[in-house]
Amino acid sequence: MRAFFSSTTSRLVIAVPYLWLLVFFLAPFFIVFKISLSQPAIAMPPYVPVFDFAEGVAGLLRHLAAFSLDNYLWLLGDPLYANAYLSSLVIAAVSTLLALVVGYPIAYGMARAPEGLRPIFLMMVILPFWTSFLIRVYAWIGILKPEGLLNQFLFFLGVIDKPLVILNTTTAIYIGIVYSYLPFMVLPLYASLEKMDYALIEAAQDLGCRPLAAFWKVTVPLSFPGILAGSMLVFIPAVGEFVVPDLLGGSRTLMIGKTLWNEFFSNRDWPVSSAVAIVLLFILVVPMVFFQRAQARARERDN
C-alpha cells in the first residue's frame, strides 16, 4: 500500500514538469511547426489552411494535403537566410568567448573572496536584472554613440581626436551581448569554482606547479562543467538575439533574430518566419543532443 502510494506520488510529482513542458513548450512548438507548413494569405490569421473542427475529418484531411515544405525550400533558395544564420552563429560564438574571458576572472575572484563578502558579490552580479533589459540596452546607445559618454571621456583624456564609431557596428553588438548575458556566464562558473577544494591548488603547487600552471592543469579542468553551462546559457539566447542587434547594431547587421522579426512584423509572412524559427531550433538542438549523449557516454565509461 505504502509502496503504491509513494510510487503514485512520485509519478504525480514527475508529471508536473512533464505536463508543463507539454503545455508550454511542445504545444506552441507544434503550432509554429504547423504554421511553417502553411501558405501566407491576406486573411485573419494571415495563412492558410486554418483548421476548423466544424468541417470534420474530411476537412482535416483536405487541409493536411495542403501542407507543403515550400517555406523551407524558400529559406534554402535565398542566401540571405543562410548568411543570417551563419553570422548569428559567429556573433554568438565570439560573444560567448568574450563573455567567458570577462566572466572567468569575475567568478574566480568571487569564489576566492572571503566567505562573508560572497553574497554581496553575488548580489552585485544579479543586480542589473532588477531593471529592464531594454532600458539597459538603450543606455548603451547613450554610452556608445559618437557624442556619447565613452567618446566624451576619451576626448577628455586626450586619447582620441575624432570620435570612435562603435554604435551600429558588430563591436557594439558584442559589447551589448557580453554585457547582457554576463551574469549567465558568471553564475555557473562561480558555482563550479566555489565548491572546488583549494587544497587541490596547494597540492599542485606542492608537486612543482607554478600558480599559472596549477590554474591551467587543475582549476580550468575542474571548472569545465561551469564553463560549459555558462557558454550554453550565453550562446543559445545570443544566436536568436533580436533586441541588441536591433538597437546597437544598426540596419546593416544580419542576425537571424532580426530577420525573423522582419518576416513576421514587416512582411507579415507568418509561415516563412515560423520556418525560420523551426530551423533555428534544430540548428541549436541537434548539436546539443549529440553533445549531451557524448558526455553521458563519457560519464558511463568513467564509472
Next chain:
Amino acid sequence: MESLGSTRRSFAPWTDPDAKPYIRFENVTKRFGDAVAVDDLSLTIYEREFFSLLGASGCGKTTLLRMLGGFEQPTEGRILLDGRDLRGVPPYRRPVNMMFQSYALFPHMTVEANIAFGLKQEGMPKPHIAERVAQMLKLVKMERFARRKPHQLSGGQRQRVALARSLAKRPKVLLLDEPLGALDKKLREETQFELMDLQQDLGLTFIVVTHDQEEAMAMSDRIAVMDTGRIMQVATPAEIYEAPASRFVADFVGSINFFEGVLAGSAGTMTRIRDQSGVEFQISDDANAVTGDTVWLAIRPEKISVTRERPAEADNALDGEVWDIAYLGDVTVYNVKLDDGRIVKASTMNSQRRVEDALTWHDRAWISFSADAGVVLTG
C-alpha cells in the same frame, strides 16, 4: 642508565651534541590578524626522523606544517632546511612534499595521472615517469587501481594514492597532515605500521600532524606536544608518557591521576608528599622542588593495583570503594572513590580468563602503588 619503556631502535641523534639538525624552526611566530597560531616556537628535527606534532585542534600544529610546506609564511623568525633559510621560497621550489588531510587528489585524473603529476611537472622523461609510477603503485599496493579515478576508490585506497603521489618525487621530507584521520580504526592500525616501514625503508624524514596520541606514540621517534601555539614538550613517546614535563602533557597523553599536595621532605632518594587530606606518599622522584612547594603527584592508572586487602609491601596504599568498573576486554578500569570523595582510576590487565572473587561495585578495596610509579610535577 635505565631506559623509559621500550625503544624501537637505537636511533637518537637528538642525544648526540655533534648531530646536525636537518630542520630548524628558530623563534617562529605566526599571526593571523590578532590571533597567534604559532608563538615564538623553536624546534629541531633530524634527518630520517619520524617526528609527530601532537595537539588538540587549533594548537598551531597544522600551521607549523604548512609553514614548512611553504603555504604560510612566518610572521617572525625563520625556518631552515639543511642549513638553507626557506623564507620566500615558494612551495613548488621546496624539497618537501605534503600529504594533505583531505588527500587533495585531482578528481579529473586517474590514479596513475595523479602520481605522475609531480614528475611531469619537473620534466622527467616519459619512460622514467612510467617506471616510477609503477614503482609507487607497487609500494602502496595499488597496481590494480591505476586506471581508476579518485571517486571510484575507498577512503583507504585514496589515502594510499595520496601517499604514493607525495612520495613520487622522492622528497627529502614528507609532511603528513592527519594522514590516518579519515580511516576507520582497524585500517588505521594497519596503515600505521605500513607508514613506519615505508619511512624506514626509504630513509626519509617524516613530519606528521595528528591529534591522535596513540597514533603519535605508535609511529614516532619523537613527539612534540603542542598547546596554544607553543611546544609543551619534545621527547620520545616513552618519555612523554612516563616522564611528562607538565600536568598538561601528562593529562593530554593517556589518562592519569593527580594528587595535589606539598613536598613534605626528602630523605635519600625518597620524597615525601603530603596531599590535601593529609595522606603522605613515598615517591622516588624528586622533581625540581624544595620542601614546602606545591607539587602534583601524577600516576598512570596501570601503575596502580586494586586489591581487597592492603598489600603488605606496598610503598603507598589508600582505601576506598569501587565506584565504577569498565570492562574493556584486555583491561578493566576501576574507578575507586576515596573516603574524601576523590576518584582514582586504576586499570588491571585481564591476564586470566576467569577470576574468582572478582571485585565488584561498592566493594571496599585498596589501591596501592610503588614509590617509583609516580612522577612529581611542579607545573
